[in-house]
Amino acid sequence: MTDTTSLYKKFEKDFKIGAAINHRTMYSAEKLIDQHFNSLTAENEMKFENLHPAKDEYVFNTSDEMVKFARKHNKAMRGHTLIWHNQTSDWIFQKNGKLVDSITLQNRMKDHIDTVVGRYKGKIYSWDVVNEVISDEKDTFYRNSKWYEIMGESFIEKAFDYAHKADSEAKLLYNDYNESDPIKRDKIYQLVNQLKEKHVPIHGVGMQAHWNIYDPTLDNIRAAIEKYASLGLEIQITEMDVSMFAHDDKRTDLTAPTEKMVEFQHERYLKFFEIFKEYSQHIGAVTFWGVADDYTWLDNFPVRGRKNWPFLFDHNQEPKDVLHKIV
Numbered sequence: 001m002t003d004t005t006s007l008y009k010k011f012e013k014d015f016k017i018g019a020a021i022n023h024r025t026m027y028s029a030e031k032l033i034d035q036h037f038n039s040l041t042a043e044n045e046m047k048f049e050n051l052h053p054a055k056d057e058y059v060f061n062t063s064d065e066m067v068k069f070a071r072k073h074n075k076a077m078r079g080h081t082l083i084w085h086n087q088t089s090d091w092i093f094q095k096n097g098k099l100v101d102s103i104t105l106q107n108r109m110k111d112h113i114d115t116v117v118g119r120y121k122g123k124i125y126s127w128d129v130v131n132e133v134i135s136d137e138k139d140t141f142y143r144n145s146k147w148y149e150i151m152g153e154s155f156i157e158k159a160f161d162y163a164h165k166a167d168s169e170a171k172l173l174y175n176d177y178n179e180s181d182p183i184k185r186d187k188i189y190q191l192v193n194q195l196k197e198k199h200v201p202i203h204g205v206g207m208q209a210h211w212n213i214y215d216p217t218l219d220n221i222r223a224a225i226e227k228y229a230s231l232g233l234e235i236q237i238t239e240m241d242v243s244m245f246a247h248d249d250k251r252t253d254l255t256a257p258t259e260k261m262v263e264f265q266h267e268r269y270l271k272f273f274e275i276f277k278e279y280s281q282h283i284g285a286v287t288f289w290g291v292a293d294d295y296t297w298l299d300n301f302p303v304r305g306r307k308n309w310p311f312l313f314d315h316n317q318e319p320k321d322v323l324h325k326i327v
């Protein structure tokens with residue numbers, strides 16, 4: 001029997017349903033993507049090191065291919081990500097073996113953002129402009145990074161300014177993880193609120209939503225959504241996955257999820273979608289950090305070699321029971 005359900009059609013009036021794709025999964029899961037998702041994000045292919053490996057070298061082959069793929073399938077496309085401490089080529093911070101000064105870095109950042117955002121102007125509806133700059137440490141506000149070390153906090157607003165100049169229609173987001181943790185969410189709120197007060201062109205908050213079957217609590221998720229919504233900005237769930245393992249679970253021997261895991265995940269997904277629906281006025285998109293359990297970055301992270309099963313579609317790309325409860 002052909003399955004005619006569609007996750008994105010179910011929520012068409014509420015928010016987009018997205019998936020992160022890469023140069024392999026876009027083809028290996030093409031049918032599923034087409035049927036269930038209406039927004040796509042490049043998992044790695046638009047990150048700094050991929051697009052801009054050397055000072056005078058931009059490489060757009062794969063990112064262009066993804067943008068074309070999205071157009072062909074009539075899917076909207078998000079951009080991920082412009083300014084981050086990871087997967088960013090070291091050359092941008094260096095000159096003659098030394099760290100560059102702040103103005104040089106600012107100019108290089110501008111060139112990168114102009115070129116990348118400009119290239120996809122009108123084709124990407126939303127950019128994760130700045131990714132993960134808030135610290136996970138209780139008593140520290142910003143994460144330490146080369147961006148921060150060289151430019152101080154000004155790199156954040158500059159990135160938004162440049163992105164807005166390059167595409168004034170694109171929705172510009174601040175994106176982070178542990179976004180539902182009470183201490184971190186207050187810091188994220190404070191950062192975004194400051195930017196807003198300075199009239200920096202920021203239009204939304206990305207909640208990565210790398211969750212698991214126990215954490216965060218539904219109350220904390222709700223509190224985070226309410227807090228970010230109180231800024232009057234759009235919220236996007238940008239990288240959702242629901243790991244089968246608690247943070248301290250380091251087991252590597254499982255070749256399939258246990259019954260209990262499946263049951264917990266099922267319950268959690270139902271609740272998550274209830275919450276998203278309840279706050280749908282504030283939520284523009286719900287993106288999963290992958291498509292189906294046959295491939296997830298969690299297979300290796302944070303425990304190397306461990307298989308995980310975080311999505312609504314199983315390792316055969318078949319819908320899990322909970323999908324039918326959601327649609």
Ligand code: XIL
Nearest residue numbers: 043044080081131177208239289297
């Ligand atoms: C991850 C990718 O999924 C992996 O393939 C890569 O090796 C590392 O990055 N937060 C983010 C994403 O903003 O870009 C990360 O993606 C996952 C955590």
